[in-house]
Amino acid sequence: MYINIKYFGQIAELTQTKEENLEFSGIIVSELVETLYLKYSNLRTKNFQIAQNQELVSMETELTGNDIALLPPFAGG
Amino acid sequence: MQDKKPKSVFKEGAITSEFIGNSIYKHQTKTSIGAHNIFLGQVRADDIDEKTVLAIEYTAYEDMANAKFHEIREAAFEQFELTCMHIYHSLGTVKAGEICLFVFVSSPRRKVVFEALEYIVEAIKADVPVFGKEVFEDESHQWKKNS
Numbered sequence: 001m002y003i004n005i006k007y008f009g010q011i012a013e014l015t016q017t018k019e020e021n022l023e024f025s026g027i028i029v030s031e032l033v034e035t036l037y038l039k040y041s042n043l044r045t046k047n048f049q050i051a052q053n054q055e056l057v058s059m060e061t062e063l064t065g066n067d068i069a070l071l072p073p074f075a076g077g
Numbered sequence: 078m079q080d081k082k083p084k085s086v087f088k089e090g091a092i093t094s095e096f097i098g099n100s101i102y103k104h105q106t107k108t109s110i111g112a113h114n115i116f117l118g119q120v121r122a123d124d125i126d127e128k129t130v131l132a133i134e135y136t137a138y139e140d141m142a143n144a145k146f147h148e149i150r151e152a153a154f155e156q157f158e159l160t161c162m163h164i165y166h167s168l169g170t171v172k173a174g175e176i177c178l179f180v181f182v183s184s185p186r187r188k189v190v191f192e193a194l195e196y197i198v199e200a201i202k203a204d205v206p207v208f209g210k211e212v213f214e215d216e217s218h219q220w221k222k223n224s
Contacts, residue, residue, distance in 0.1 A: 009208030076207030
């Protein structure tokens, strides 16, 4: 399936894109993260959380398809 | 009467003292209110490795952030006896000394507004996907992280 992935803050700086569609055949979030590590090797050094459909999810969460975001540490306020 | 309709939280650039003053003025017609409490987040000119922060450039995952702001509002109205609540956060560049967050709560009684304001501000810091790039004098930068 194709997954839409959004990048923010220092993660977007590293990927040099804010959004992309990626073909992906895994099932859970950690598999997607491994795929992204292969594409962006420096991503391993960064701290981030994953949101799926605008909710934070764990590495074991099953991917439902669209709207994945990589979120670096929050800095609001 | 509770003021619960969805609001736009994000504003481009700094939040001005005129805007804040005007928000206070607008509440003079709501005469059931006996206490307001206001939190203003200001960009600090931190010194890091002998460089000074000039400004913060804010970005956000806006859809998720608006949903989180909405959840925080709902939870606060649920928990505290508030007459109204307003939250504004900057996007884009905010210079050191300028205001980037404005939270305004009102209630008939004072004790409620102290507790509610702290709850709301802490929830914003912890749960809302806003990102801040601290820009230094020499145009280098680092990424801010809430502690």
